[in-house]
Amino acid sequence: MRRPPASGRHRDRQRKPGGVEAVESAESTSRRHDPFGLRDVLMEAVLGLAGRPGRLILTALVVVLGIGALVATVGFAQTGARQVQARFEAVTARHGVVKPAQETGMPGFVPGVVPWDAAERAVRLNGVTSAGTVAKLDSPGLVTAGPVIDPTAPPTRQPLVMAATPGLFPAISGHIQEGAWLDNFHEQHAERVAVLGARAAQLLGVLRVDNQPAVFIGTTSYTVIGIIDRVEYVADLLDAVIVPQSTARTTLGLPLPGELHVGVDLGAGPIIAEQFGLQLNPNNPQGYDIVMPPPASQMRQDLAADVNSLFLILGLVALAIGGVTIAVVSSMSVMERRGEIGLRRAIGATCGQIAAQFVAESAIVGLLGALIGAAVGGLAVTVWSIIRGWTPVLDLRLAAAAALTGVGVGVLSGLIPAHRAARLEPATALQEGT
Amino acid sequence: MTDQNDLVIRLTDVSKSFPPDVLALRGVGMEVGRGGFASIMGPSGSGKSTLLNVLGLLDTPTVGRYELAGVDTLGLSDKARTQLRGRELGFVFQAFHLLARRTVFENVVLGMSYSGVPRDERAARATASLDRMGLSHRLGFYPRTLSGGERQRVALARAVAGSPSVLLADEPTGNLDKATSQGVLELLGELNAEGLTVVVVTHDPEVASAAEQRFVMDDGHLRSWTDMSFDSARPGVIADGVLAGQWACGEGA
Numbered sequence: 001m002r003r004p005p006a007s008g009r010h011r012d013r014q015r016k017p018g019g020v021e022a023v024e025s026a027e028s029t030s031r032r033h034d035p036f037g038l039r040d041v042l043m044e045a046v047l048g049l050a051g052r053p054g055r056l057i058l059t060a061l062v063v064v065l066g067i068g069a070l071v072a073t074v075g076f077a078q079t080g081a082r083q084v085q086a087r088f089e090a091v092t093a094r095h096g097v098v099k100p101a102q103e104t105g106m107p108g109f110v111p112g113v114v115p116w117d118a119a120e121r122a123v124r125l126n127g128v129t130s131a132g133t134v135a136k137l138d139s140p141g142l143v144t145a146g147p148v149i150d151p152t153a154p155p156t157r158q159p160l161v162m163a164a165t166p167g168l169f170p171a172i173s174g175h176i177q178e179g180a181w182l183d184n185f186h187e188q189h190a191e192r193v194a195v196l197g198a199r200a201a202q203l204l205g206v207l208r209v210d211n212q213p214a215v216f217i218g219t220t221s222y223t224v225i226g227i228i229d230r231v232e233y234v235a236d237l238l239d240a241v242i243v244p245q246s247t248a249r250t251t252l253g254l255p256l257p258g259e260l261h262v263g264v265d266l267g268a269g270p271i272i273a274e275q276f277g278l279q280l281n282p283n284n285p286q287g288y289d290i291v292m293p294p295p296a297s298q299m300r301q302d303l304a305a306d307v308n309s310l311f312l313i314l315g316l317v318a319l320a321i322g323g324v325t326i327a328v329v330s331s332m333s334v335m336e337r338r339g340e341i342g343l344r345r346a347i348g349a350t351c352g353q354i355a356a357q358f359v360a361e362s363a364i365v366g367l368l369g370a371l372i373g374a375a376v377g378g379l380a381v382t383v384w385s386i387i388r389g390w391t392p393v394l395d396l397r398l399a400a401a402a403a404l405t406g407v408g409v410g411v412l413s414g415l416i417p418a419h420r421a422a423r424l425e426p427a428t429a430l431q432e433g434t
Numbered sequence: 435m436t437d438q439n440d441l442v443i444r445l446t447d448v449s450k451s452f453p454p455d456v457l458a459l460r461g462v463g464m465e466v467g468r469g470g471f472a473s474i475m476g477p478s479g480s481g482k483s484t485l486l487n488v489l490g491l492l493d494t495p496t497v498g499r500y501e502l503a504g505v506d507t508l509g510l511s512d513k514a515r516t517q518l519r520g521r522e523l524g525f526v527f528q529a530f531h532l533l534a535r536r537t538v539f540e541n542v543v544l545g546m547s548y549s550g551v552p553r554d555e556r557a558a559r560a561t562a563s564l565d566r567m568g569l570s571h572r573l574g575f576y577p578r579t580l581s582g583g584e585r586q587r588v589a590l591a592r593a594v595a596g597s598p599s600v601l602l603a604d605e606p607t608g609n610l611d612k613a614t615s616q617g618v619l620e621l622l623g624e625l626n627a628e629g630l631t632v633v634v635v636t637h638d639p640e641v642a643s644a645a646e647q648r649f650v651m652d653d654g655h656l657r658s659w660t661d662m663s664f665d666s667a668r669p670g671v672i673a674d675g676v677l678a679g680q681w682a683c684g685e686g687a
Contacts, residue, residue: 033550040547051535343531346492347592348520348548350513427492430527431483 036353045360052333056365059329063369063409064376066322067402070315071377077312078393079385086391094129095171095233096269096292098122098260098276112280112287116249118260119167121279127268132168134234135258137161137248141218143241145204159200160240161217163248163258171261172233179209179226182244190246194222197238198229204241215241220251233261269293319405322369323413326362330417334358338424339433345426355422362414363407370406374399441501442468442599442631443489448498449654450484458484459495460654466633466647468599471626473634473642475659476651483604485651486635490602491519503599520549524593528605530585532577538564538588539573545592563595564588567621583614590621594630601625603634607641619644 049056098118100111114133115121122131140161168174169181177198186193194215196206206213206224214221222243231237248254260280264272269292276292277285334341341354378394385392443466450459458481466472476482487493488500491507494515500507503522507515524545525531532541542560551559564570567587577585586606593601603622607615619641626632636642648659 032552034552035550036548044544044547047536047540051533339529339531340533343525343533344548345516346490346519346523346525346531347545347596348516350516352513353548425492427483427487427490430492430531433531 036349041353041356041360042364044357045364048357048361049364055329055333056368059326059365060369060372062325063319063322063366063406064373066315066319066409067370067373067406068376068380069318069373070312070405071374071398071402072380073315074312074398075377075381075392075394076384078395079381079390082393083390093266093269093293094263095173096262096264096272096290097233098262098280098291099289101287101289110284110287112277112284114257114260114288115280116245116257118257118280119165122260122262122276123167125272125275125279127265127272128262129265130167130170130263131260132165132171133245133257133260134162134164134168134237135245135248135254135256136236136240137163137252137254140252142216143204144216145206145213157203159197159203160236161248161252162237162240162242163245163252163254164237164242165245165257168234168261169228171263172231172237173263174228174232174237175230177227177229179224181226181228182242186244187246190250191244192220192222192247192251193225193244195226195228195242196224197236197240197242198227199239200241201227203239217241217243217252222247264293319409323366323409325413326365326410327413327416330358330362330414331420334417334421334424337421337433338429341421341424342426342429342431342433345424346430351422354424355418358418358421359411359414362417363410366406366408366410366413367403368406370402370409373406374402377402440468441465442470442503443472443633444499444501445488446499446501448488448495448500450481450488450493451496457654459488459656462498462654462656464649464656466600466631469626469629469631470647471623471632471634471645472647472649473636473645474649474651474656475636475639475642477637480651481654482635482651485656486602486604489600489633490523490525491515517550520596522599524596524598524601526586526589526593526601526603526606528608530577530589530609532585532588532592534577536576537573538569538575538577538580541577541588542592542595546596549596551596559595560591563591566594567591581614582610583617586610586614586618587621590618590625594625598630600631600633603632603636605636606634607636607638615641 098114100113101109103109103111118133119131122128137160143159143161164182166182166184166187174181179195182193182195185191196204196215201207201224204215206215206227209224209226213224215224216222222241228237228242243252245254245257262272273290273292276290277288280288344354344357378399381394382392384390443464445462445464448459448462449457451457462485464472474482474485484493488495491502494507502518505518505522507518510518532538533544536544539560542564543556546556546559561570561573564573567590569584569587569591572580572584572588577588580588586609590601590606601622606622607618610618615638622632622634623644632645634641634645642648650657650659
């Protein structure tokens with residue numbers, strides 16, 4: 001049994017004159033009207049793409065490569081920059097040094113003097129994490145590893161002799177090879193102990209400290225308590241026999257404490273620099289050369305910008321190739337789908353709706369490629385960082401930017417095919433397409 | 435018989451020329467009443483495709499007036515014409531034009547998506563329309579798995595699901611064998627009997643004769659052929675010799 005046609009309006013052959021108007025007005029009041037909107041455009045675009053999965057995958061793949069390359073390069077750059085920065089911050093951004101100012105010859109200018117208790121004064125400042133003074137002794141006497149002096153032996157290279165306070169070591173990011181660094185007890189009691197720089201230790205033939213070896217400066221013996229093998233500043237320390245400052249002052253005649261090194265919190269440099277002169281000598285705060293690290297944020301930006309620009313260009317080129325691919329494949333698709341386009345026009349699709357569908361299809365390809373590309377790029381950065389033992393840096397905004405870029409590239413490369421699709425004459429398209 | 439206000443299609447002195455010097459339609463006049471059934475016959479190059487394109491609002495006449503369902507289409511913008519087309523016209527083509535990657539059901543639903551049929555009604559209407567064409571067992575099938583007759587019936591279901599005023603059929607039986615053609619013709623007749631206005635363009639006299647209003651296209655001129663009778667046993671005699679000779683070539687749409 002057949003039912004009447006699924007018609008909302010039943011047409012009666014005996015319709016009265018004026019029936020057309022009657023139908024129109026009845027429609028406008030009783031029938032709702034759902035126009036072909038964004039939702040339908042997206043739906044049709046998704047169905048259109050899903051009908052050609054092979055083509056979708058191939059086209060999206062090129063975008064995946066482009067976005068993936070972009071995300072990976074930016075990720076690598078950021079990770080690399082972070083790596084450089086981490087080292088940089090660990091030392092440069094946390095270290096400052098204070099010396100007596102050079103004589104300028106200006107009237108009334110008096111060079112300052114670093115006081116003996118400079119390190120104690122310095123650590124009272126907010127943001128100073130460690131502080132220590134270091135000085136070189138000019139003519140301390142002959143340094144030997146034993147008390148016996150053989151006048152017939154050929155003269156050997158002499159290690160330096162330096163004086164330091166306990167706080168110096170953390171301030172210059174030193175590293176102990178063996179034993180220990182000078183501590184507050186040694187400083188307070190002017191103990192006759194010494195720490196050797198690695199090269200000085202070699203020169204003196206001191207290879208270990210657990211048997212309490214001694215070195216002689218002149219005729220006074222000093223017990224070696226440690227060997228240091230690495231410092232970020234004051235490299236001379238590695239060539240020196242280092243004694244406590246108080247010991248040097250009392251037994252070796254150290255006239256002045258030399259220069260003050262401080263470890264500071266990240267970003268605290270500029271403020272500390274302002275306060276330092278007053279803290280050391282309120283009567284002559286101008287008498288010092290104070291070098292403190294620049295603000296951290298400024299340094300970070302400089303670093304990141306330097307590394308990123310080159311990589312970015314490479315990624316953009318890859319992405320442009322992706323865009324061109326979408327445009328070409330999509331244009332081919334338009335020619336192939338003439339019949340479909342003609343049909344859509346026949347059943348009431350406007351030029352704009354046809355164009356919108358093709359733009360939407362390209363945009364979806366772009367978005368899909370971008371999302372996968374961002375994931376692939378992120379994964380590459382993560383895996384690489386794990387292999388290198390770095391901390392991967394992945395900005396979440398990068399993922400959002402990648403998605404937006406993908407949609408943008410898709411829309412741009414879909415414009416030409418969409419224009420061609422919309423321009424097709426429906427009658428011709430129906431004739432030529434199948 | 436037909437009242438002025440009851441006309442669905444009214445062409446007045448319509449001409450269409452294509453540059454540089456092709457005159458496809460020459461002063462064509464045509465009136466089809468609401469619920470009417472008209473056929474347009476003619477050989478290739480006679481202008482019947484052009485006439486169909488004009489009737490289907492796929493093309494605009496160079497000169498003349500075309501009123502569709504009481505709307506004068508002359509001054510309409512492209513968008514307005516497209517919307518009128520989606521609302522008032524249903525199309526059936528020789529090549530079916532079903533989307534290969536959509537199911538039968540989806541193809542019919544698509545037919546309503548541009549014409550403003552409310553979303554929640556589309557599924558029910560599509561089902562009912564396919565049921566009407568005897569295809570309720572084919573809803574989830576893809577067109578390539580169907581026979582030619584079934585495909586054309588899907589196309590018919592798509593064309594009428596949105597309740598158009600006029601069904602325009604362009605060689606609806608051109609790709610079908612005789613038995614299948616007969617089934618499609620019967621469906622067209624039934625739809626017409628239920629009140630749908632039908633216009634068929636064909637080169638097949640048998641199809642043309644099913645219509646109550648018959649027109650012949652000849653070198654851009656449209657002639658009424660209503661009072662001529664058709665003898666299905668001898669299709670050759672329905673027209674004068676010249677036309678019959680041209681039809682015998684068996685040209686397509």
